[in-house]
Amino acid sequence: MNAMIQTLAEVDAGLHGARALATLARDSAVTGVTRQGLFLDLTSLPRGDVRAETVQRARDAVEPLLDGNRARLFELPDASLVVVWRSLPAGLLERVGRVLAETPLDRMRETATLADVASVLHLPRDARKLADRIEASLLPAAEEEEHATLAPLHLADLARIERAVAHADLIGFLRRQPIYARVGDGFEQAWERRALSVDAIIGHLHPGYDAGADPWLFRRLTRLLDTRLLSLLATPEQLRSARSVSINVTVETLLSPEFLHFDAMLPARLRGAVVLELDALDILQDPASFSFARAFVRGRAYRICLRGMNDLLLPMINLPALELDYVQIRHSQALMRAPELLEAAQASGAAVVLSRVDSHAALSWGQFRGVTLFRGRVFSQKRASAA
Amino acid sequence: MGAQAPPGLRFPATSADKRLWGPSVMRAEAIVGSRAGSDAVQAPQDMLRRIARGRSARVVVILHLSRLRAPAPRPHHHRIARAILNEAAQRHGGQLFTMANADIVLLCEPSFLGTSAGRHSPAEMLAALFRPDAGEGDALVDCVLLPEDSAVVDAYVAARLADPALRPAVRLGARTPLSIAESISPGVDVTDMISRRLVVRIDQGRGGLRPDGERVGIGIEALIRRHPSCAAAQDDPFLRQHLRGFLGSALMQSLRRDLTARDGLHRGPGEASGLPWQIDLGAAGVLSDGFEPFAEECLAQRPRSQIVLGLREFCADPEHFLAACARIRAARMGVLLHVGPVSSLPLIQPRALAAGAIAPDAIALDWDNRLATAAPSDRAVIEAALRLLPLDRVILSATDSEAAMLWGAVRNMPRFEGRHVDLLLATRKLEKRRQDDGRARLLAQAPAELNAAMPAAFAHAALRTGRAAEAVGAAA
Numbered sequence: 001m002n003a004m005i006q007t008l009a010e011v012d013a014g015l016h017g018a019r020a021l022a023t024l025a026r027d028s029a030v031t032g033v034t035r036q037g038l039f040l041d042l043t044s045l046p047r048g049d050v051r052a053e054t055v056q057r058a059r060d061a062v063e064p065l066l067d068g069n070r071a072r073l074f075e076l077p078d079a080s081l082v083v084v085w086r087s088l089p090a091g092l093l094e095r096v097g098r099v100l101a102e103t104p105l106d107r108m109r110e111t112a113t114l115a116d117v118a119s120v121l122h123l124p125r126d127a128r129k130l131a132d133r134i135e136a137s138l139l140p141a142a143e144e145e146e147h148a149t150l151a152p153l154h155l156a157d158l159a160r161i162e163r164a165v166a167h168a169d170l171i172g173f174l175r176r177q178p179i180y181a182r183v184g185d186g187f188e189q190a191w192e193r194r195a196l197s198v199d200a201i202i203g204h205l206h207p208g209y210d211a212g213a214d215p216w217l218f219r220r221l222t223r224l225l226d227t228r229l230l231s232l233l234a235t236p237e238q239l240r241s242a243r244s245v246s247i248n249v250t251v252e253t254l255l256s257p258e259f260l261h262f263d264a265m266l267p268a269r270l271r272g273a274v275v276l277e278l279d280a281l282d283i284l285q286d287p288a289s290f291s292f293a294r295a296f297v298r299g300r301a302y303r304i305c306l307r308g309m310n311d312l313l314l315p316m317i318n319l320p321a322l323e324l325d326y327v328q329i330r331h332s333q334a335l336m337r338a339p340e341l342l343e344a345a346q347a348s349g350a351a352v353v354l355s356r357v358d359s360h361a362a363l364s365w366g367q368f369r370g371v372t373l374f375r376g377r378v379f380s381q382k383r384a385s386a387a
Numbered sequence: 388m389g390a391q392a393p394p395g396l397r398f399p400a401t402s403a404d405k406r407l408w409g410p411s412v413m414r415a416e417a418i419v420g421s422r423a424g425s426d427a428v429q430a431p432q433d434m435l436r437r438i439a440r441g442r443s444a445r446v447v448v449i450l451h452l453s454r455l456r457a458p459a460p461r462p463h464h465h466r467i468a469r470a471i472l473n474e475a476a477q478r479h480g481g482q483l484f485t486m487a488n489a490d491i492v493l494l495c496e497p498s499f500l501g502t503s504a505g506r507h508s509p510a511e512m513l514a515a516l517f518r519p520d521a522g523e524g525d526a527l528v529d530c531v532l533l534p535e536d537s538a539v540v541d542a543y544v545a546a547r548l549a550d551p552a553l554r555p556a557v558r559l560g561a562r563t564p565l566s567i568a569e570s571i572s573p574g575v576d577v578t579d580m581i582s583r584r585l586v587v588r589i590d591q592g593r594g595g596l597r598p599d600g601e602r603v604g605i606g607i608e609a610l611i612r613r614h615p616s617c618a619a620a621q622d623d624p625f626l627r628q629h630l631r632g633f634l635g636s637a638l639m640q641s642l643r644r645d646l647t648a649r650d651g652l653h654r655g656p657g658e659a660s661g662l663p664w665q666i667d668l669g670a671a672g673v674l675s676d677g678f679e680p681f682a683e684e685c686l687a688q689r690p691r692s693q694i695v696l697g698l699r700e701f702c703a704d705p706e707h708f709l710a711a712c713a714r715i716r717a718a719r720m721g722v723l724l725h726v727g728p729v730s731s732l733p734l735i736q737p738r739a740l741a742a743g744a745i746a747p748d749a750i751a752l753d754w755d756n757r758l759a760t761a762a763p764s765d766r767a768v769i770e771a772a773l774r775l776l777p778l779d780r781v782i783l784s785a786t787d788s789e790a791a792m793l794w795g796a797v798r799n800m801p802r803f804e805g806r807h808v809d810l811l812l813a814t815r816k817l818e819k820r821r822q823d824d825g826r827a828r829l830l831a832q833a834p835a836e837l838n839a840a841m842p843a844a845f846a847h848a849a850l851r852t853g854r855a856a857e858a859v860g861a862a863a
Contacts, residue, residue, distance in 0.1 A: 155571075155616075155629075214671075215703045216629035223625070255463035260470045281702035285624055287731040288519070288757065289463065295516050296467055299507070312705035315739040316698075321768075322734060 017075040018134050021082055024072075025130045028123040037084040037121035038062070038096060039133070040114060055079050058114055061099050076137035082130075084123075152213030157206055162224055164205050170228055173197045173204075179246065179353060180379055182372045190373055191244035191275060194233065196225045219281075223250050227258040234265040246275035246305060250282045254293040263300055271300070275326065277307040280317050294323065305353065310334075314341040319348035326373070328353040331362045342369055431484035431492065432544045438494060438533065439540035445533040446479075446500060447540050448472070448493040448510055452517075453486075454527060456760055459520040460489050468513060475499060475509040488550055500530065519757075519765070571614050577637045578644070580613060582606030585812060586665060586782060586804040589796060596811060602784075602804055603642065604667025604695070605634050628669065628699070635672020639681040642666070646688045664692040665723050665749075670700050670711035682718035693721035693748060698735070701745065709744055721748035725784070728755040733768045737775035750776065751784045754791040754805065773798060 028035050040058050059073070062083050066073060074082040100114040121130055153161075173196045181190035198221065202211040212218050226249050232238060233247065253259055254276065266274070276297060283290045283306075294304060305326035309317070311334040319327060327350040329335065335342065345352050354366040357376030366374060438445060450468055452460040469483065472493045476483050481495025493499075500508070507515070514528045521527045531539045581603055588599035607627055611617050620626040642664070664685070672678065673694055685692055694715045701708040712722050724747035726732070726740070732752070736743075741750065758769065783795035786805030795803060 214629055214632070215707075216625045216632070219703070220623065220625040220629075252463075255467060257466065260466065263470075279702070281699050284702060284727055284731050284734060285699055287728065287734055289461075291519060292464070292467075292516060299512050299516075310705070312709070312744060313702060315743055316701070316736055318734055318736050 017082075018077060018137060021074040021076070021084075022131060022134050024074075024084060025123060025127045025134070029127040032124055035084050035086060035121075035123040037082055037123065037126075037130070039119045039121055039130075040081040040083075040100075041117045041119070042079045042081065043137075055081065061114060062096070064099075076134065078137040080133075080137060082121075084121075149208065150210035150213075151208060153202075153206070153209050153211060153217055155217070157209060158217050158221060161202065161205050161221065165201065165221075165224060165228060168205075170196055170201070170225075170232060173200050174229075174232065177375060178379065179373055179375045182367060182374075187374070187379070191246055191273070193246045193277075193375070194229065195248055196229050196232075198222060198225065201225070222248070223253065226250060226253045227256055230256075230258045230262040234262040236265075239265060239267055239270070242270060244273040244275075245270075246277055248277045248307070251278065251286060251290050251293050252282075254297055255289065272303070275303045275305050277305045277328065279308045280306060280313055283322065306350070309345070311338055311341055314345060319345055319350060322350075324348070324350040326351050326353050328355050328375075330356045331358075331366065331376070332356070336365055339369060342371070346370060431486060432547050435484065435492060435494070435540055436544045439537040439544070442534050444497050446493075446495055446497050447529075447531040447533060448475075448495070448499065449529040449531065449543060450491045450493075450513055450517075451525065451527050451529070453488040453490050454525050455517060455520040457756060459517075464517070464520070465489070465491075467516070471509050471513060486547055488547060490547075497532070519762070571617070571633070573633055573636055574640070575634070575637050576641065577605060577610075577634055578641045580606055580609040580634075581638065581641060582609070584804055585662075585808060586802055587808050587812070588802050596803075596808075598662055598812075599802055600665050600693075601662045602665045602667065602695070603638075605631060605638055610634075624699075628697070631667065631669045632671025635668050636675050636677045638666070638668065638672065639675075639677050643681060643684055646684055661690065663690040665695055666692060667695040667725075670696055670704075670708050673711040673714050674707070678714065679718060682715075682720055686719055691719065691721060693723040695723045695725050695751070696747075697725045698727060698740075705744075712745060723747060723749040723751055723782075725751045726753075728753045729769060729773075729783075730755045730757055730761075730765075732772035732776075735772075737772050741775075741777050741780070747780070749780050749782055749802075751782045751804075753785040754783055754787065754794070758794060759790050 024035070027033070040062075042055055042058065055075075058081055062073065062081065066083065070087070071083055071085045074084065076082065097115060097118075100118050123130070175195050175197050177193040177195070178189045179191050179193060180187040198211050198218070202209055211221060226247070229247060230249075230253070233242070233245075249259070278290075297304065303325040304323075305328055306317075306319070306322060306324050307328045309327055309329045311332060314329065327345050327348065329342065329345060329352055331354050342352065351373060352371050353373040353375060354362075354371045355375045357363050357366060357374045357378050359378055362376065363374060363378050435447070439447070450472065452464060452468065455464065465485075468491055469485070472481075472483055472491055475481060476493055476495055479495040479499040481493050481499070484492040484494070486492060499510075510528045510530055514526075517527050529539070529543075533540065582605070584602045585598050586600040586602055587596040589595075590597050607617075607620055607630070610630065611621060617626075617630060620630055668678075673696070694711075696708060696711060696715075700711075715722050722745065724740070724745055726735070729752045741747070758766070761769070778799050779801060781800050782802040782804055783791065783800045784804045786792050786795065786803045786807045788807055791805065792803055792807055
């Protein structure tokens, strides 16, 4: 919901920009007043946070070039940027060109720069062209089509992605999701889940492909991302800002050199404040290694959470035998119809974290059933309405 | 302290209450035993012996990873043990040695033993960590005080020098990266990559083994031989699962050819022909377009076959898995649920597994070497879980030893599959051939009139041959 509110806000700003730019173009065409503009077409970038980050970088790049009220920046709904000057000072275009050429298109395409997506406009000569472009920016169809034609990843694609991911700076793909605890009459953040967004990474490195189409290739990729996340979180700047966090791991990751490095870097204040989230598949794959890893991480004061449980998986897994601290269960209509599953999980000795709590009804149901830890969009809505 | 040592941790008697050591400073350093040559391997042993004969107060902690039961010590065992001991080495001015037999030795200051109250020492932690993988009897961690117990270190070093052969070096390498040198078409001919293994049933009435089914699937070793770019699948279960689904259509296509050619590819005359298949197709294969026509053809030409689906697939995507189950049943085939190692049973709910949403027609459990030597408490938990399973539907898979087969037979498991089963069947075949050869020789040597007069005698011999073969199975 948070992301959607953000998107709506961006579109709204874009509509405002589109209207203003269209008015300016029309006025120029009617009156013959000349204007020069710079069009930064950012539509070729993958959608989502990567594009948002790049738009911000582009904004930052052109900001110093806006010369008081002699220039104006317009943002279009498709994230493209247009800067229009009343009169172009001598040498400005060259200056702009230099700045754009020095600004990478985004963090992971180091060879491409903003200059590659820039074009110069002269009004009123290019008024028609600009009007067409504004109109195109208002059409939402492109995104729908993009989603509809996602192709499954193949081994060769995955190999390419693995190589890119191994050395890329992934900080821009780090996502945070709060987990809230019911405290008294309100909610407080219990910890923050940190994860790398697979969709954003695939959308960036290999646009048009669906990472989740094959569950096994997806898991191979997420296992790699888990280790990359550990390396990322083990950096001093991340550790400095970290409070209680949870991270996705596999049993294999817990026994990897990357985890040992993370563990060695973990400051004393975070001991006991890190929750390790495992899934049932991973545990059943190698129960002996799970037992070994569990004993090891417990000895190092980590807490263990079984993630991704639902009404179908819960009856199959012997939760008490796993000796967990938390079990994360997805809220669903089916779960509401089988509350005994939730009760059994609560009786296992592990604290239940109810996830996908996207509505007030789901939150109320969880509270009524005695759940005290929640994750979901309903909290983003609360924050948005509070703001 | 020696008297209260936790299981697996041992202190020599004279080392028990000596805590009066002065501080000393040693450099923390790891020396890894090399597989390259005996000189390098002997270096830590020589150093240990030299220090043992000195007069300074030291503690020698020996972690006997070589005493772990196979498949341990695995690479992560080594990695974690080294991390824990390395930390202790840094805290207590120590030095680490990795011996050629996989043991790790920490030589450090006596302060190592003086851990704060309520906190486990690294030695106790290691003993607890490795207990499930350790055999009964010998301690896994020895803490030796120097100079008092230098004889213990001397004896240990002498034993290492006398080791008959070096164990292979522990592989600490990373996972094999994916290669894109070669891409596989989903329609590739996989005929020579198909693995086939007979499933046998214990014939209670006659006391022998009789073939009951044939497990067919893509053999990962054969696949890698043909497509070296798939080498990463060797040690990656996710990749193996992917390839299983990816090549499902090709497997069905190849099996259809097998159905058409009635003489089969790997069967001897009359052998296994007409046995139901247990096809390792996975949910992805079942949900592919080719499944229905394949199932139809299969049903027309073979007894009711079963499709193998893994419990891991269920955990990965339950909805997808149940859709595959429904499709299998709609095609009038059976669902064989491959659960994984027997040791995973305590982690699941056997009753729900057998009767819940999946309700499989058969359940395959993999034999696990740990069962033979598991602690009594662990064994009891597994036995309790087993009692909740409908054993008449269980197939003990990966039956690779006589111990495995006996373990299953004692628990009334009726069906088996694995290398030991293959061995028994091969023995039976050889025995039969030997007896057939003997008959042929007799026939060649006997006068014609005797041959004409003795058909009943040879029929009797044939009958005896059959019984002998059964006897081989029964003896196993």
